[in-house]
Amino acid sequence: GAVVSQHPSRVICKSGTSVKIECRSLDFQATTMFWYRQFPKKSLMLMATSNEGSKATYEQGVEKDKFLINHASLTLSTLTVTSAHPEDSSFYICSARGRFQETQYFGPGTRLLVL
Amino acid sequence: AQSVSQHNHHVILSEAASLELGCNYSYGGTVNLFWYVQYPGQHLQLLLKYFSGDPLVKGIKGFEAEFIKSKFSFNLRKPSVQWSDTAEYFCAVNAPKAGTALIFGKGTTLSVSS
Numbered sequence: 001g002a003v004v005s006q007h008p009s010r011v012i013c014k015s016g017t018s019v020k021i022e023c024r025s026l027d028f029q030a031t032t033m034f035w036y037r038q039f040p041k042k043s044l045m046l047m048a049t050s051n052e053g054s055k056a057t058y059e060q061g062v063e064k065d066k067f068l069i070n071h072a073s074l075t076l077s078t079l080t081v082t083s084a085h086p087e088d089s090s091f092y093i094c095s096a097r098g099r100f101q102e103t104q105y106f107g108p109g110t111r112l113l114v115l
Numbered sequence: 116a117q118s119v120s121q122h123n124h125h126v127i128l129s130e131a132a133s134l135e136l137g138c139n140y141s142y143g144g145t146v147n148l149f150w151y152v153q154y155p156g157q158h159l160q161l162l163l164k165y166f167s168g169d170p171l172v173k174g175i176k177g178f179e180a181e182f183i184k185s186k187f188s189f190n191l192r193k194p195s196v197q198w199s200d201t202a203e204y205f206c207a208v209n210a211p212k213a214g215t216a217l218i219f220g221k222g223t224t225l226s227v228s229s
Binding site: 046093109 | 161166217222
């Protein structure tokens with residue numbers, strides 16, 4: 001199956017700093033990428049949908065100025081958590097889908113801890 | 116808007132017991148349906164999916180699910196669970212249209228004792 005990678009797998013940062021998380025589709029072109037957030041013992045919450053070359057569509061309640069998403073190429077999307085605070089600590093998961101695919105392929109996730 | 120509900124929050128079974136996890140969705144149109152599994156410390160893996168055709172879908176590791184349109188349900192089943200099936204199970208749905216994201220249920224934790 002298709003492979004999606006995320007980097008870094010875990011990151012610890014100080015409050016007020018920004019953190020960038022990368023999501024790559026390794027063996028297919030991802031026309032659409034999705035960013036989810038997973039809280040402990042909770043489901044995945046969709047944060048935003050991004051299509052290559054266009055602005056991301058954010059779900060209600062997700063601050064687009066805080067969670068900057070860039071989908072500059074067909075194999076890479078980035079999520080930047082700006083001015084991170086402890087409440088942003090979470091597990092961030094990306095997924096990707098190709099133009100003619102109906103299945104989303106998930107990355108392994110990035111655990112963010114903000115001190 | 117689509118929504119997914121999983122009724123069982125935590126299921127505890129002994130090995131060889133049969134499993135059925137409930138999933139109901141809310142959406143007025145055609146949907147694609149998925150079950151994902153997340154083993155401890157690992158990322159989401161696709162167990163099975165339904166797009167159209169035979170409503171009884173077989174997936175990996177002996178899992179199957181049945182789509183019952185009249186009940187808006189897509190329950191996951193396995194006749195005999197193993198200790199290695201201990202994991203978090205998520206039901207998800209999306210509309211079969213380009214660019215639509217998966218919407219997940221809250222998940223069911225399955226604990227299998229040996």
